[in-house]
Structures are given as structure tokens and as C-alpha cells.
Amino acid sequence: MSGHLLEMRGISKSYPGAQALQQANLSAGAGEIVGLLGENGAGKSTLVKILAGAQQPDGGEILIKGVPVRFKNTREAAACGISIVFQEFNLCPNLSATENLFLGHEMRGGLGLLSAQRMREKARESFSRLRTEIDPNALVRNLGVAQQQIIEVAKALQQNPGILIMDEPTATLADKEIQILFAIMRELKQRGLAIIFISHKLNEVLEITDRVVCLRDGRNSGEIESKSADADKLVSMMVGRDLGRMYMPRQSKRSAEVVLEIRQFARPPHVNNVSFQLRRGEILGLAGLIGAGRTELARLIMGADKKTAGTLALNGRRIEIRHPADAVACRIGYVSEDRKRLGLVLGMTVRENCTMTVHRQIVNRLGLIRRRAENEIADRYISRLQMKVSSREQITRNLSGGNQQKVALAKWLAIHPDVLILDEPTRGIDVGAKAEVHQIITRLADQGVAILLISSELSEVLHLADRVIVMHQGRLTADLPRELATEEAVMKAAVS
């Protein structure tokens, strides 16, 4: 295996209480795209953090072009030609595209003043090299997610790296934008870069990579040429067991009883005259491109934003929801797409997060919290949702993404919702956890919960939903029963 641009051999790393990596290996050649797969907590992030110099291994060695190297920090790694595109954007929304691109590497002219003109031209150049037109003066705040992602890539490429690490770069992108990113990746490959690509979306991994390396519990669990792999093969390499089925069949018959009726909801420009009905035990898929107004609609229903028009009826009675507290009181729950910002208090324990919505139920007459009642609620959902936690007292920040998502679900199940809005419930969680979340959703609907499922993953919507509505630029453009909801029909409605 000599001649590799990058070779990581026998890398080990342990944290207090956990062995993150055990003798893990990863190699990449020039002009090769290597997929790095594994469930959350398998050690992918730790491995690339070590490569990028953000963390130091306990053992093992890293060879670049056959020469052993040791990075004390990210700057030393960058000097060796290693760049990383992080999972979460590290851009300043209040600065322009150019200013973000040159942040920390500003070009200076005489007197140490910034040479804005030169930087702008350089920026234009590097964007066009990525085959995208981004106005160098545009504030990042005003750019789309895809454009922001491209700025991240451009930023990483500024150092002229030999090795580029991309940690879930497609997590927030829509299909069309993903194709643009892939075109860019192919071009970088042509230029001889080694790319390490981390993603949970198996079809993407199969499409773009040359080779896939799998990690499980901190060890290598398999390696395969992408040409000869398929999704099933990758899944079994990742989890080392059969997942059962990704989607469960529905048990109950559909009910005709309307639980939630939305009429003429509006908050321009994001939501315009949206009306729909949600029935007991129904999973209603809400599809659309990013920015179509789906999350904004959910926020209106929850009372997080003020609507300019529209009425809402719950179980046939017209009600007014002015604040999420009203929604909770009406047993409408909302699992946010952004669990770190809107879903969880990460510094608090699993127990405290699970009961965040039901304080009224767990206090006694003196207003004191009954710890036993609180513990019971936490324990119930820990076991029912099969959370992997060391105890209910574990700090939520230390859980994997999938388990955090289960906590975010638990706190809404605790209110015994009639209506549950799930906004991208499987974003950024691994395959195993994804299947579990899908099962939970199906089970809830079977128990009679009316579910509004917002998802950018088409296959998820099509498999889970009993009916699919589609939004485009703030309007509903389709209402399709399951039989008619094909990929083509939904996509057509989503773009027109």
C-alpha cells in the first residue's frame, strides 16, 4: 500500500470513559475519493479530527507521502496540506463572501491596510473555478445554504491542500445542490487531490467515492471498492448486523377524523395561503426544497412566529395559538430540525430535558418537583426509545446525534401529543438510529397521533407518509395520496 498520499496506521484514542479509536487505519491516494462510513460514535469524527490536528492520538502514526508526521494543532496540519470542511458552517453571517473567504489570511497592501479589490478579484476567481457565481460582496447572511457550503469549500481550497476532508457536506443541501458539489469534487479529484468524504447518505457515498472505509466501535469493520458495493453491503459493514427493516408496515386503518385543520395560514414571503387537514393516526408528509417555507409553516402552527392571516382548528374547535406554551397546552408538539439550537438544553441532563415540557405534571402542591415522578418519565422514554445513555443523569451534550434526537423526541412524547410536527427528524443521525426513529414514527401514528412529517429526504417521505403535500415558495403545490405520490410527482410540485 505504499505510494499513498496519506496513510494513517493503528490510530488509537481514548476519552475518559470511552475508547473512541482502536488501531484504526485509513489511507488515501492522490486523485482518490475515499468514503468514511460508520454509525455515530463509531469514531469517524475523532479520526478526521486527529488528521486535521484538532486532536492528538494516543497511539499510531500518520504518514504523508511516506513521511511520518505529528500535528500539535490544526495550523501544523494545514501547513502539511490538510484542509477540512466542517459539518457545521463556520462562516460569519454578518461579513461578505470575500471577507469570509479571507478570514485569517487577509491580503494586505502598503501600510498594512487591507487590499479589498485584490481580495474581491481573487474571491471571484476561486468561486468561478468552483463553477459557481457568488457575488463576492454579498453578505453570507443573504446567501443560500448551498452557496455557503461552496464558500466553505473555497475556503478550504485556499490553502492549496493535497488532502481535503469533507465532514457531511451534503447534510443541509438539496439534491440539485448536491450534484453541484459532486461536480466540484470530481474536478478536484482530477486535479489530484485526495478527498475523504463523510456522509450518512449511502447512495451519495456510492455515487461519488472510489473506495469506502467502514468504522465500527472505533475499529475498521470493512473496506470495499465502491464499484462493487451496494447499500445493503455498506449497511451490514457499518452495523455488523441486520437492521431489520428501515420502514415498518402500518398497523392501523386510517381514520377519517380530522384532528388539525389549518386554513389560509400566511406570513409572507415564506408562507402564503396554506390550508390542509391532518387526520388522527395519519402521517402527512410535507415535502419541498430547502427554503420552500416548511419550517416557517411549522413555526406558525407552534405560535413561535406571528401569522398575518389564517385560522387553526383542533378537534373541530377553533383555537388561537400565540406562543409555544399554548401549543404545548393543546398537546401539539414540535421536534425541531435544529436540535442544538431549538430542541435541547445540551448542558442539562437527559432527565431534565425529557421533562422540560411537563413541569406542571411533576410538581406537587407546594410547587416542588417530585423527583420520583420525574425519574419515572425519563426512565420510561429511555427504555421505550432505546436510548443509549449511561444513566438518566448523563449530560445531553455527551450523547451521539441519534440519541440526542431521541431525547428531543422524548420531551414531546411526554406531553402525550395529539399532533406531532417532526421537522427533519433524521437529519445528521446514523443509519441504525434512523431506522429506529422511523419505527417510532410509525408506532406513534398507529397509536393515533397525527403526524406532520417535514423531510428533505424524498425516500423517507414516500415510505412513511400516508399522504404527501408539497410546498414551493410558500405555497402548497400538491396534495397527493400515497398511491400517487411518486418521486417524479413530488419533485415536479416542489420545483413549480
Add this chain to the structure above:
Amino acid sequence: MGMPGTSLFQWLLRRRESGIFLALLALACLITSFQPKFATASNLFLVSRQIAFTAIIALGVLFVILTSGIDLSVGSTAGLSGFTAALAMAAGWPVVVAIAVGLLTGAAVGAINGAIVSYVGVTPFIVTLGMLGAAHGAVLVIKQGDSIRNIPHSFISVANGSLFGISVPVLILIMLAVLSHVVLNHTAFGRRVYAIGGNEEATAFSGVNTRAVKFLTYVICGLAASVTGILFVARFQSAQADAGRGMELDAIAATVIGGTSLMGGEGTVAGVLLGAIIMGVIRNGLVLLEVSSYWQELIIGGIIVLAAILDVVRSRKRG
């Protein structure tokens, strides 16, 4: 909060208050070795009363800081509350009513702060900085002539008195500390205070009326400041226009030294008490060691910045 199966010693080791407590012990030994007068009963009585004045305010400040807010106006609020209480007493109102007037003043000042911070949405730093000036200004406006001196003796003797060798302010502090601890750790309100400091948006999305909770923390803070303000009237047997000025420094310092994170969401009553004791002991030690008052300010200021640095280092370690 001790987990079954772990010894008391291990539990103590894990608490951040333990380190602060050890620092306090070392400090007390150091001062005593230089100036044995420190450890005498009469000195400790005076020090503890002085600490109580600061600590009562700091308890209120704790509520606000836990929501990641700040209240810079507590010193002036204490002054104004003591002043209105003294006015009522001098006017011949029953002492109990006069005390209620003082408490209401503090609560009202807190309510103004809280309303502007949580319902209008102005940064607490600016709101309470303005109130620091405004509350003091109110004293100067109301004050006709000099300080108010005809304070009833019954009030002075009770508020300056002691029970079982413990001064009344310290007894009040103990009561308020227990009450604060219970509210913060065993009520839904307290849970929400911590949650807002951890993630305000997520807390609001969970159906918590975060504005009301934040508003209340400022009211509590104003109330706590007024308790010290009223005790000051007895302490000086008069209401001075400058009473309470600058106390925000000691109160906020006590909170931070006691391990409360200025980012919100972390901090305990026990920590605040320890922080206030450390501040009081240092001040007393500097006086006993006859350090010039100029140097005292410099040293105290340095300690506060040091505590804030420690806070950041600590949170960085947690990652």
C-alpha cells in the same frame, strides 16, 4: 444529588465548591498567621455581618446571572429601598409597613429592569447600567436636606441585634439562602432559570414562558437588594444618600468567584455564599493587615478579573 454507591469524599471531590472552600480555608489560615486578631469572636461577628450584606444581594444576582443576564443596579437599588423605608419610618409609619415599603421599592426597580430586558428586549447590561444611575438619582431627588436620622429604636435594636451569638443579618441570609436553594433546585421555576441560561430558545420552544421567568429573576434580584438596603438603615442608624453605592461590584464578584458562569446555566447558592465569604474575608484581612485602601481596591479588582478568567478556563476544559 449524591449518587448511591459513591462515598461522601468522592462526591466532595467532584463538586467545584470544594476547591473554593479549600481556598477559603487557606486564606483564613494565612491571614490569622499574620494577624491573630482575625480569628477573634468579635472580629468574626463583624466580618460575618458585613458578608451577609453582600451575600444577600449576591443571592438575587445569582438568579439573574443564571439566565445569562446581569444586574448592575443592585447597589443603587439597595440604597433607594433603604431610603424609602427610612422615609416611611421617619414619617411615623409602623416599622413593618415601612419595611414593606422598602421591599416594594426594590421589587419595583427590579420589575422595571425585568420588563425592559425581557419584554422590550434591551440588553440587560445597558438597562441595569442606566438603572444604576437612575435609582441613585431618585434618592438625590427625593432627599430634602441631609440624610434621614430619626429612625425608630425598636427597628435599630432588632436589626442590629443577634440571636445565639449570630447577628440578625446573618440569620436573614441563612433563611434566604435556604429558600433560594429550594427554589432553584426543587421548583419548576428554578429548573427554568437554569434552562434559560443553557438554551433560551429551546426552553421557549418547550412551552416555557421565558419572558415571565426572566422578568421574575430581576424582581427577585431587586427584592434581595432591598433587604440589604433596609438592613443598612439599621446598621448606620440613618439613611445615607450614598448607601449601597458600589455594592454591585462585590455582589457580582461573589457570584463569579463562587463558580457561577456568566454565560448562564451554571452556579449554586453554596458557591455564592463561599464567594461572598471569600470577598468579605479578603476585605477584612486587608484592613487588619493595614493595607492602604487604594491598594485594597486594586487587589479586589484583580481578584474579580482572575475569577472571571478561571470561569473561562473551566468552561474550556469542559469543551
